[in-house]
Amino acid sequence: MAAELGEVARRYLEEVVGMGDLPGLQELVAPDCVWHVAPEAEPIVGVERHRQFLAAYLGLVGEIRIKVEDTIVEGNRVAARWTAREKSENGGSFTGMSMFRLENGKIAEVWSTWDTFAAMQAASGPFALDQLAITL
Secondary structure, three states: OHHHHHHHHHHHHHHHHHHOOHHHHHHHEEEEEEEEEOOOOOOEEOHHHHHHHHHHHHHHHOOEEEEEEEEEEEOOEEEEEEEEEEOOOOOOEEEEEEEEEEEOOEEEEEEEEEOHHHHHHHHHOOOOHHHHOOOO
8 A cells, every 4th residue: 555655646746747747637636635835825726726836837947857766655645755857958956855645545635845946947047036936
């Protein structure tokens, strides 16, 4: 069971977020999933809002690939440490961590944080702080 939960978290990070497989959200995420992500003040609730946020974020940082470096599974929770690499010729990298709570084999809640400044620099070099705001 622990390996299966870790695999759901890995697929979410590497395939959905890292490869932009946004339709894959339906398979891995519960319909009422709650995603706690900085810099958003309020959690993102529901698959469609989740998809919209990811599409906006990936549009901002460009094409990335994520590799899950470590996972720890305890009960129905998975902690994952990951590295993202921007795919362009001069692409940089940034790191992050995500904590997942799963129910019935699907992600019910996620807490994610990453090095936002390194992510923006990896994607486009120096940037203005107002680029960080993503409005849904």
